[in-house]
Amino acid sequence: MVIRSLWILFAVLLAGLTCSAHAEASVEADGRGRPITLWHAYRGAEQQALQNTLSAWKLRQVETLAVPYDAYAAKLAAAIKLGQGPDLFIDAHERLGNYRSRKLVAPVGDALSDPDAFLPQAMAAIRHGGQAYGVPLSQKCVALFFNPTWVKAPPLYLEGLNAALRQPLPTGSFLLAYENGNAYAHAALLHGFGGRFLDDHDGFAFLGPPAESSLIFARDLVTRGEVPENADGALVTTLFRSGKAAFAISGPWLAADLSAAKIPYGISVLPRLKATGQPLRPFLTIEAVMLTPRGAARSEVRALARYLGGRDAAKRRQKLARVDSARRDVVPDEKDHVLRAFRQQAAQAVVMPSSLAMQAVWEPARRALRQVLSARSDAGPALRQAQRRFADVRRPPPAPRSPTPWLLALGGLMLLASWRLYRRARDAEFREAVRRSMPAYAYVIHAVIAIGVLVVLPLLAGALIALYAGQPGEMYFVGAAHFLSLVTARGGDLLGSGSFYVVLFVTVLWTALNLVCHLAIGLSLGVLLARPVLRGRALYRVLLIIPWAVPSYVTALAWKGMFHRQFGAVTGLIHQLNRVFGTEMEPIAWFSRFSTALTANVATNVWLGFPFIMVVTMAALTAVPREVLDAATVDGATRWQRLRRVTLPMIRPTMLPAVLLGAIWTFNMFNVVFLVSGGEPDGQTDILVSEAYRWAFTRGAQYGYAAAYAVLIFFLLAGSTFFAARWRDRASSREAALAGGVS
Amino acid sequence: MAAITVRDLVKRFGDTTVLDGVSLEVPDGAFGVLVGPSGCGKSTLLRLLAGLEEPTAGRILFGERDVTDAEPRDRDIAMVFQSYALYPHLSVEKNLAFGLEIRKVDPDEIRDRVATVGDMLGLTTLLQRMPSELSGGQRQRVAMGRAIVRRPEVFMFDEPLSNLDAALRGQVRVDIRRLHSELQTTSVYVTHDQVEAMTLADVMFVMNEGKIEQAGAPLTIFNRPATRFVAGFLGSPPMSFIDAKIAHSSEGCVARIVAKEDELCLPLDPSVYREALADGQPVVLGLRPHEIRVVDSAAPLRARVLLSEKLGSETHVYASLAGTEITVRVDGELSLQEGQELGLDIEAAAIHLFDPETGKSWW
Missing domain, CATH: 3.40.190.10 (Periplasmic binding protein-like II)
Incomplete structure (x- = not known):
């Protein structure tokens, strides 16, 4: 019954997908009737100026989409590859190299009818190999x-x-x-x-x-x-x-x-x-209208780009948004010293390489x-x-490898697996067991599908990227080359800066320091707050859970500010101490030495992490019966002996999973490392995840290499969790069924 | 070893007075039992003796030593808890050794003492087990062992048998009594079970509402309850109480039970009789079920059977005597029907008299 309804649901979904795909195809065929879509990252006055300019253009309806700047390039690339992108978009010229190499932009053709109308630096910025890839709008520099x-x-x-x-x-x-x-x-x-x-x-x-x-x-x-x-x-x-x-x-x-x-x-x-x-x-940035290959093929899109780069639109922009136009014939007002200064500066700026x-x-x-x-x-x-x-x-990307050996190995594994499955399926008892558990499968199938689609598939896809190299869209198979390059520190010094081993060591050190501090502070506060005699206990609890409730990046940024050498709160404190005690302590440049930068990171993360251990401790302590503690008291144990020899061993089984979880969170605590020290000094405080991030997003989009990092992180964590669980099982075999012993 | 002396002990939790001026004395080497219903303060008294709570007022002495402000570890006591309170993360052996290790006893001696106690309590084969792997009775013995191995000056027991089934309870009760006669250590035992109290105690303290109602040897208290509360608390089935008035007549003093349909007279023992009991003085009569005999139905004292409970060796009969429900214990063989009339015989010496106002006995 359940199976059948699932099939019906599946069929309905399939039908729906087919219909929508069909509908889209019909729109595609009738491309000339479509409105023009324009993407931009403007806000405020610039966005209003753009809308104002567009409202004066009557040729065809224009749909605009304001995309947040941070996600702009990634969204553009993804949407254009899927055929969902805009016809034209506004962006800074320095991204043209990236866009060109990924074929996200096309030469603008007749959209740029009068190149001489633009300032020479603007034209230099958007030209490549004799072709113009954008219609300049404005220029920006310091x-x-x-x-x-x-x-x-x-x-x-x-x-x-x-x-x-x-x-x-x-x-x-x-x-x-x-x-x-x-x-x-x-x-x-x-x-x-x-x-x-x-x-x-x-x-x-x-x-x-x-x-x-x-x-x-x-x-x-x-x-x-x-x-x-x-x-x-x-x-x-x-x-x-x-x-x-x-x-x-x-x-x-x-x-x-x-x-x-x-x-x-x-x-x-x-x-x-x-x-x-x-x-x-200074560097000069030219903002330009760029055309996607699809948009460049439409004459009305080119006409819109021509219009946006034209004199009339430029004047509107200058008047409404007060931006410096890239056109020769639109000069700033005599009285506008600001725009005039910027125009003068732009003339002697260096066009940023694209x-x-x-x-x-x-x-x-x-x-x-x-x-x-x-x-x-x-x-x-x-x-x-x-x-x-x-x-x-x-460094040159790894050479393409034939995936054949990998496919053969995979095929072999699958053959082996199917052979074993076949052997088992011949066993009547196994078949009977499967038949009996069919209803159970029917109950879990939706969860399996959901987790498969939402967790397992993306995980596998991410892991697969580690076997590929090249820019998105043009990736090719390289086998284990990334992993080899990783474990050999890219052919450099194994213990040199940025080597996997050094970063791993820093990550382990970072995790260990954090865990020790989390446990020390969390346990102490948990034990303290669990005491029934403490006055105002509820208030303290709430106050101490607040660091946990505040989003971690807010906390991280606040702490980063506190550690600023000249303006931070810590420096203020040092000055105050100097004033009160007449000492001459120097303000600390927190992020200029490894030890202090790591200390700053750890302090921030301890602040973020101790409430979790504290809450778990308080919960675990409720499972310690008063009579057992009384027994220890009568047996002559001091407060400290009771804690160390009775309370802590008794809450250990509850604490261990929490500590393990805390360790994994800390191991992957990107926010704090990225926002507080940002890897300073010189990348020494980067941990594995922040290093993987840098390979993916600040070092020329080496997604394959970053994915190899991610896969190694996964195996490291999975392995250590496995061994921690084994160790715990061994340790607690003697403490089996603790709850039973208490009753 | 030491006698335990408690003087005017008061314990308040906020506005609630749990102990209201308790004084008692357990002689050196004696087995003292605190008995009373739930909430009477007996467990609090024990925790005060152990040092787990601090008294609001009053003194506690072990022998000559004032321990009122002493920490538990300085009192040299050992305690057996209701839930046994074994350390769940330690083996039986480690549980036994814990208190000695804390006190930094020589490891060889610890081994010897644990072995001896293991022998004494039949724990030898269980020493390596974890508490979770033991039955209730075994845990109870470990808890006892943990107390004994310490060789303390005073043993304390907080309802140690209440988590055991009835058969085991009887056996362990005997074991405790035997251990005490071997060790001769001053002990304080808290229970709400009168059978435990009666069988174990050298000296018994019946507690009610934060006060000691009566102290003394168990049989003395049973036979001569000082208050209506004590009389009702001890004895199973419990004593029956009947409201009555004193009447003097030619035959001596009688208690007249006035009821709607009936008026009965019970003769009172001249040795009990007090001239002070004036004619018409209201009293409460206390009758123990085993001291009422059933005679033939022509007897002057007659009751109607309401219900009977057959326990095998005996039968408890609930009957109406002049409108008041009383309990009579009869032979197990006797067959009685509901509504049947019974003739009763009550010896004058078996009748207890209590003041209806104060509950005090008129002995």
Whole structure:
């Protein structure tokens, strides 16, 4: 009965799928009647400007979809491959290399009817091999902001920032704020020294005297206390807005923020370097309309792209969203100093390379930058290490292998399995057993299907990726090459930075430290809160469970803020202690040494994890009868002896699964590691999952390699869980049926 | 070994007074039993003696030593709990050795003492088992062993037999009595079971509502209950109570039972009689079921059978005597019908008299 209804359900589902597929096919055939779909990642004023522009275009209905920026590229790729993507989309030009290699974009053809109408840098950004792959809309780069309260006039030279001040800055203020730990922000300095990140053949060029000089210059700014260390975008904004930074290097987003808050500010092009006489040249990003291959084939889509890149639309955008147009004939208003400064800056900016190799530059460059800024390494060695890392990421993918031996082995296994099944099926007793359990199978089949589809299949698919290499959509079989490369540390030093073994060691250390702290704190608090005499017990319980109830990334970000060397709460505490006790403790640069960075991570994760052990302890303690503790008291045991010799052994069987679970969670605790230390210093505090993440998402989308990491993590965890269970069974065979002994 | 002396012990939990000025004395080497219904405070008294609770007021002395404020481990006591309270994660051997290990006794001596106690209680073959692998009776013996092996000054038992079945209970009761006569250790035993109390006690304390109603040797208390509560609590089936009034007549003093349809007179023993009992004084008569004899139905004292329970060797008859229900214990062979009239004979000496106001005996 159940089986039959399942079949009916299956048939209905199948019919439904067929119908919807058919409906879609008919729409496809009638493509010319379809509305045009446009994707973008705009918000606020820019989104309104886009809608306004589109409303003036009457040729055909346009459907727009605003996709969050973080997921933009991934969603685009997935949707376009499935034929569900937009006809055209708006994105930054530096992703064109990626899109082109995956055939997500097509040349724009007659959508760009008048190339000379656009600024030369904009055209350079979207051209590749003589073809235009986008219609430029706007350009974005950073410029120099200054606070008129402190600054007379913007200086000519970067070395002359101090001289441009009306009066010396009070302590606690900075001369200049910029995201100095960020390779993108550092680019301006690098270019000013005559260096660059990539050469013309996609080779690593962040090397040599210009690069070294730029790093040393950036470090000296921090050493002299003129620039705050480890500043991110939020800190730059905060410092400048609150008047604690006389200058800031930032983009149009800061301008929008300041204008909205009605804070007076000045803006100019970035100054020159006295050392080279050259101007600082930031990276330039061109936002452009790009066409998918399907969209490029439709003339009305090309017409829409032409319209969006046209003079009228550009004027609307400039007026409504105050963005700098990429067109020559749309110039900023005479009175708009901000836009004029940005346009002037864009003219002397460096168009960001759009090749895939650029993706492999960011992380090694950032690490080298941070090593030098925190004075952990000299510029030369740091850059050479960055070059090695770049080469590591850009190493040629493994050669394709024939899947035949694998398929043969798989086939052999399946033959063996079916042979055994056949042997068993001939056994009448087995057949009878199967027949008898049919009703039971009918009851669990829906759960098996659901778990199969939702858990097992994705797991297998993920694991299978580990046997493939190449970009999504063009993956090819490489067998166990990724695993070999992993366990041989990609041919490098087995105990070198980024080697699987080193990361594994850090992961195990991280897990062990966390477990010890979780247990020590969780058990103590659990035992304390389980005491019936404690006043206000319910209140403490709620308070102590709060860290667990707050989303972990919120906690992680809060702790990261507390560990900031200059502005963190811990530093505040140290200053306070110094003031009260007259000591001279130095603020700790938490993320510049492995030990302190790991401590910061562990502190955060302990805060997140102890409530779980505490709650389990309190629950486990209810199973310890009072009479047993009384018996121990009468037997002469002290409070400590009762805890150690009676209570703890009795709650152990309940605690073990919780501890095991906690260990697995900690082993895979991506949030804390990624958000608090972010692998600092120099990737040393990365654990296996965060390392796998970096291979997948920051090192040129090496999904196969990342999947190999994931498969190894899975086997490590499955293996250790298995052995832990075995060990526990052996240990508790003597304590069998504990509950029975209590009654 | 030591005598136990308790003086004016008071224990309150918040507003609830559990013990209200209890004083008692268990002589050195004696077996004292605290007996009373649930909630009378006997277990709390035991926990105070063990040091598991702190008294609100009063003193506790072991011999000459004031232990009122001493920690349990400094009192040199051993205790057997109702649930046995064995350590579930330790083998029988480790359970027995636990208290000695805590007290840092020499390991060789621990082995000897555990072996001796194992022999004494027949636990030798069970030493390596876990508590969960033992039957209820075996666990009980381990709990006893754990107390004995310590050789304490005082043994305490908190209803140790209540989790055993009836047959085993009788046997273990005998074992406890035998062990006590061997060891001669001062013991305090808490129970709500009057049979345990009667059979085990050298000195018995009947407790009710946080107070000791009567203390003394079990038989003395049984024969001369000081209050109506004690009289009703001890004895099975329990004593029957009848409201009556004193009347003096030519034959001496009688208790007149006035009922709707009837008026009966019971002669009172002259040795019991007090001149102070005025004519018309209301009293409560207490009659133990085994002291009422059934005679032929022509006797002046007559009751009507309501119900009879045949237990084999004896039969309990519930009968109505002048409108009041009484219990009579008769021979098992006697066959009685519901509604049948019985003639009863009650010896004057067997009648207990209680004050209906205070419940005190008029002895």
